[in-house]
Amino acid sequence: MKHGRLLALMGTLGVGLCQSPDFPGSALAGITPREFELFQAGLDDFTEVETAEDGLGPAFNGASCAVCHAVPAIGGITAMTEVRAGHRDAAGKFTELNGSTLFQLFSTPPHTCQVRIPAEANVVARRAPIPLFGAGLVEAIGDETLLALEDPEDANGDGISGRAARIEDVAEHRMRIGRFGWKAQQATLLAFSGDAYRNEMGITNELFPLESAPGIEAAQLQLCSATRGMEDVRDRRTKLRAIDLFEAFMKFLAPIEPVSEDAGGLATFTATGCAACHTPVLTTARNANPVFDHKAVRLFSDLLLHDVGTGDGIPQGAAEADEIRTPGLWGLRFRRPLLHDGSAATVVEAIERHAGEATRVIERYRALPSAVREQLLRFLATL
């Protein structure tokens, strides 16, 4: 009796006893009511459709964060892709064109600031959105954990040479190990928010105060922009910026749990060598917030940069042109299509595209008996 009431009380207080893994888009179990309010406020802002009066544009890829991040729940992905482009000379040296590799797809009417890919571009790549589930846990993984995993010279001779992405974080103003984005170009969710708000939606903010529209003259940009000055202003009632609310949303967004535990499949996954880059578990560092303190993050990624033959040819941050940060495999069942540009329709196709550092692992995979391969694929289907 007493236990029942205690459980009910805890349930009412939201102490994650009833947090179900089947509902992507939920908040992390065990957060406080205040954190939940921030999460909800962030979610509201995340789904809000911005207009030119709010600062959208003049160049943008989507009028709302949810345009790219909505499946299977807000914070996920969509089939939308953005365009990156640049110039690579005969020697392999890459040059940015018009100061950017990102060329926004859309512009606000009357489209006098429509960005276009210059004629000199000979590298064009698409990039799909990355799901944000569990982003707070990923942020809480210590830099030292990632540094401990890196092996840039392949000292252990397994053919895999993952590199930690050393970047300057614009939110913390110091060197950090990046882990967000296809090129691990951001280390904190706040920097990631600011970057996305300005780059994908054209809304300038405290971290990224200048408009981005490569190739458009400054004077023309002035004319196109409906708003003057910084566009992300603090909300009167919360005293927070939109980027703070996005950060809160992503931080408290729960990861997607596997549908079932498959120890055998995991064993095969590890034995084949997939776990060398798609590390099953990382642990978060010490954190003042108990929700993030020494927590297991079952993301199936080492968050390091690798060249597995699936690169997009665009260098960014600390990443070389052909390096890609290992994507997490958690929530794989909700992601289609696959690879950074969505060019793989199935999991098998994505696996087959691995080369470069993954060559030995792929050979082992191809050598697997079909029953074992089926087991491996069934395991991947549970993630």
Added chain:
Amino acid sequence: MVVLMRRHFLLLAIAALALAQVRPAQDPATQTPDRVVNIVAERFTFNPSRIVVKNGELVEFVIISDDTDHGFNLAAAGIDAAIPQQGKGELRIRFLASVNGRFGFECSRACGAGHNLMRGVVVVE
């Protein structure tokens, strides 16, 4: 003189008798009613809504409104008059309760959503 006085006296006596016999019955419009009932009309009730009077009584209703104009339609008396809105005075109606029975009255000026059922009953017993 004596003759005149006697004739005068006689005529005066006749006049006095006549006067005595034709003293008029009191005007019901001005006499004191047997029963005065104060009624308050407001959206959407009359209070009281059930008024019991005795047969034969001269009844007076003094009706005021607590809000907008209402109407007072006592069909059995053929009376249908407006109740002035709050602050604009009162409506006084008088009738003789001459027959036993139940006689309904209703609000006869649209006053809002509950107007149709803003009614009451006069019970004469």
Added chain:
Amino acid sequence: MAQAPVDTEQRIKDLEARIEELERKAQPAAAPAKVPVLGSVQTAPSAPERTAPAPPLIPVSVSGDYRTFPSTETRLPVAGYMDFHVNKDSGDPFSPDFHRFVLLFGHSFSDRVKFWSELELEHALVEGKEESGEVALEQAYLDFLITPKFNLRAGMLLAPVGIVNERHEPPSFNGVERPFVETLIIPTTWRELGAGVTGDLGRGFRYRAYVTSQLDATLFDAESGITEGRSRGFQASMRNPAKIGRLEYAGRRRLTLGISSYTGHTGFNLPGLNPRVDMLEFDGRYSVSRFDVRGLFVNTWVSRTGELNRRRQLQTGVNPNVAAQMRGTYLEPAVHVFPRRASNDLILFTRYEKYNTQQRMAAGFLPLGAFNRSSWVMGLTYKPNADVAVKFDYVVNGNKSQVTQAINGINLGLGWWF
């Protein structure tokens, strides 16, 4: 005394004339005093020659300050009420808004069959844009009057819950906007398609009991509770009709007490899931000398909100965080500055409201403190005429959020009824 014979004759003649006069006066009144009347209930044309049967109650007089309406008035009155506001939230500019323009049409088919309707235009303009006003049918029903205790009603009905939902003419309540509790917990103006019975049980007890269309749980949310779930008559469902009932006591002068309840299933758009909404409400209004007071308490229960939230999250990607319980209460004392009989009315009022659309959550869900709200509304209503209200109020808002601050506001309003 030489003139005596002439005087006597004259005096006799005078006396005789007087006697005649007195005799005439003593005749009983030939016909009752003329009674001014409104247009008659039946639409029979006035026929002066018609000899009406003697009325059972003998009318004597109609006097006082009544008005007679012009004889051309038909029994198809158009009434209406309008609401013009200027709102200002702290930090925002003044914002004018012709909030409501409402026309009411009624018709008496006969003594026993009557029609009443209310058509509303909100915010002045409806143009098909994303943000626009609203044209809505708020009421349209027939009343079949059978006996005082039992009458039938059918059509678009006002839910008989609360004080303001059925009595929302602007001069009948204080405050520029309707009370928050009666906007967010009792979703005024709450109207449903349905049918029911009403009547007067005597001793001041009146009742209304309806069977109506349902609320839609897929539209419930955290901030406004069940409010958005109203169909307002459009694409309504009566798969599981809801039941609404109210018992009112108005037996004592200037005292009205009411108790209402609502129960209905709301899952017609949710296969396999049928959350139930139950609402229980108490209210009262009392006036004595120059003081008025009104108060209300309402609690709403929604069942299976855990499953509802999870299903909506699966469908839309967002958890609406609907609460399992919502609660609202308010108390409003007011004082009339001028005596009751004065033609002007100045009312000073203050209202304390507490309303929480996240009163209690299903297991595993956290309440959003921003929606645990309270408001102090202080202001005045000036009525130069009982049907015209000039309103002013200052609203101090509060909430239990640790993230979002509530903001205050002032409102000015002009409301009228005709």
